[in-house]
Amino acid sequence: MKIGLTIAGSDSSGGAGIQADIKTMTLNGVYAESAITALTAQNTTGVLSVLDSSPQFLKDQLDMIFDDIFPDSVKIGMVSNSDLILVIAEKLKEKKAKNIVIDPVMVATSGAKLLKDEAINVLKNELLPLADLITPNIPEGEILSGIKINDEKDMQKAGKIISEKYNCACLLKGGHKINDANDYLFENKKGVWFKGKRIKNKNTHGTGCTLSSAIAANLAKGYDMENSIKMAKEFLSNALLDMLDLGKGSGPMNHAFDIKDSYKKLCEK
Ligand SMILES: Nc1ncnc2c1ncn2[C@@H]1O[C@H](COP(=O)(O)OP(=O)(O)O)[C@@H](O)[C@H]1O
Numbered sequence: 244m245k246i247g248l249t250i251a252g253s254d255s256s257g258g259a260g261i262q263a264d265i266k267t268m269t270l271n272g273v274y275a276e277s278a279i280t281a282l283t284a285q286n287t288t289g290v291l292s293v294l295d296s297s298p299q300f301l302k303d304q305l306d307m308i309f310d311d312i313f314p315d316s317v318k319i320g321m322v323s324n325s326d327l328i329l330v331i332a333e334k335l336k337e338k339k340a341k342n343i344v345i346d347p348v349m350v351a352t353s354g355a356k357l358l359k360d361e362a363i364n365v366l367k368n369e370l371l372p373l374a375d376l377i378t379p380n381i382p383e384g385e386i387l388s389g390i391k392i393n394d395e396k397d398m399q400k401a402g403k404i405i406s407e408k409y410n411c412a413c414l415l416k417g418g419h420k421i422n423d424a425n426d427y428l429f430e431n432k433k434g435v436w437f438k439g440k441r442i443k444n445k446n447t448h449g450t451g452c453t454l455s456s457a458i459a460a461n462l463a464k465g466y467d468m469e470n471s472i473k474m475a476k477e478f479l480s481n482a483l484l485d486m487l488d489l490g491k492g493s494g495p496m497n498h499a500f501d502i503k504d505s506y507k508k509l510c511e512k
C-alpha cells in the first residue's frame with residue numbers, strides 16, 4: 244500500500260481541505276495520513292472563523308507521522324501563518340520527505356483569506372523551494388511570479404518564472420479567469436498544456452484541494468508528473484460530472500462517483 248500525507252486545514256463542511264484530500268487519496272487507492280494546520284468553521288457559503296494549530300502541535304503531528312508510517316508523497320494545502328510554514332519546512336528537510344506537492348492556498352473562492360499577508364514571503368522563501376510541484380491558480384500565480392496574467396501567453400510566462408524561481412515543476416490552473424479548464428505545466432525547461440472542458444456545475448468547492456491531492460496520490464504510486472496530472476484532472480472532472488448538489492452556496496463534488504452504486508447499497512442497509 245502506498246501512503247499519502249496531507250498537511251492542510253480542516254473544512255467543517257467536508258468539501259475542501261483535509262476532508263477532500265483524505266477522500267481523494269483514498270479513492271485513488273492510497274492510504275491517507277493527515278497533519279492538521281488549522282480548524283475552519285466553514286460551509287458552502289463561506290468561512291466564519293479559523294483556529295490555527297500551535298506550531299508545537301503541528302511539529303508533534305509531523306514527528307508521529309514520519310517516524311512511524313513514512314509517506315510516499317506529501318500534499319500541502321492551507322497553512323495560514325509563518326510560524327506553521329517554518330515548522331513544515333524544517334520537518335520536511337529533517338525527515339527527507341519526497342514527492343512534495345504544494346497548493347499555495349491564499350484565498351478561498353468565497354473570498355475568505357486563508358493565508359496571512361505576513362506569511363507570503365516565508366512561504367516563498369522557505370517552503371516553495373522544497374516543492375516538487377506547485378499548483379497555483381491565476382491570482383496565486385500572479386503573486387508568485389510577479390506578473391499580471393491576462394491570457395494563455397501570460398500563463399506560459401508565469402509558469403516558467405515560477406518553475407525557475409523555485410526550481411520545481413509548476414502547474415498553473417487557468418480555470419479562474421483565462422480559459423475553459425486548461426492548466427499549464429512547466430517542468431524541466433519545457434511547457435505542456437492539459438486541456439480540460441469546463442463542466443457546467445456551480446458546485447466547485449474544493450477543486451484545487453482535490454486536484455493537488457490526486458496528483459500527490461498518483462506520484463505516491465510511482466507515476467511520473469505528466470501522467471499524475473492527467474489522471475488527477477480526469478478524477479476531478481468525473482467528480483464534477485456527478486452533479487452532487489448540496490448546501491446553499493458552491494457545494495462539494497462527489498469524490499465517490501466511482502463507487503456510487505455499491506456505496507448507495509451500503510447506505511440503504
Ligand atoms: N467547472 C470546471 N470544469 C472542469 N474543470 C474545472 C472547473 N473548475 C475548475 N476546474 C479545474 O479544477 C482544477 C482546480 O482549479 P481551480 O478551481 O482554478 O483551483 P482553486 O480551487 O485552487 O482555485 C483545475 O484543474 C481546473 O482546471
Ligand SMILES: Cc1ncc(COP(=O)(O)OP(=O)(O)O)c(N)n1
Pocket residue numbers: 251252253254259260261283320321348350351352353357447448449450451452453
Ligand atoms: C481548509 C480549507 N483549505 C483550502 C480551501 C480552499 O479550497 P480550494 O480547493 O483551493 O478552493 P475553493 O474551495 O475555495 O474553490 C478551503 N476552502 N478550506
